[in-house]
Amino acid sequence: MARLLSLLLLTCAAMAAQADEHTVVVKAAAPEKGCVEVEVNGKRAQSMSCLSEKLLPNSNTVKGPPPTLSGAEATVQRPSNQLGLYNRAALEHRMGNAFGKSVTPQRPTPAPPASPLLPAR
Template identity: 40%
Template sequence: MKTRWIWVLLMTASAAQAEEPLGCVEVTVGGYKAPNYDCLSQQMGNNPEGAAAAQKNMEAMNVPVHKRPPNQLGLATPAATSTRMGNTFGTSVKPQRPPN
């Protein structure tokens, strides 16, 4: 009868160790908090919606070329040309240069 209780106790202990904790434990030592980064990483990595969100982020980053703004394509824009030409924009073909 004793061996049966020991066996049940061991099975319960091993089942408790196999379960993942619901929350992470923060330990305070000498006034400093020390979170369990392994637990936090597991919680962040086990999100089933995370893969879908990562896929949407990649799709948002890959904008087709015909929808990109001209400054991302290396084309001249009026604002960039005005900055490059200075006060001669619209009056001369030579950019403004400071006096030597």
């Protein structure tokens, strides 16, 4: 047994010595962390936790400062009432109790005309 082992070692050493400059040695890349796909009863299923981790943003983008907004993007971020657009809360306030009942806004009742016979207060 020991003789067979020594013969095998000598053969491997001789083969390595015969390797010339045209021999290409290919090393396998380190396996990347990937998701495991399992097949059960003909149905394939992947690990949801692994897929969720792949969807997360890179750690270097999360820690960085937020990107600055251009002028147009900053304008879009403003509230609708500052832009002069429709705003339901502002419309309800302007219409008062006539909201949903009439197209004319609520106005205070007009004061009765003053009598010319009574002195002004």
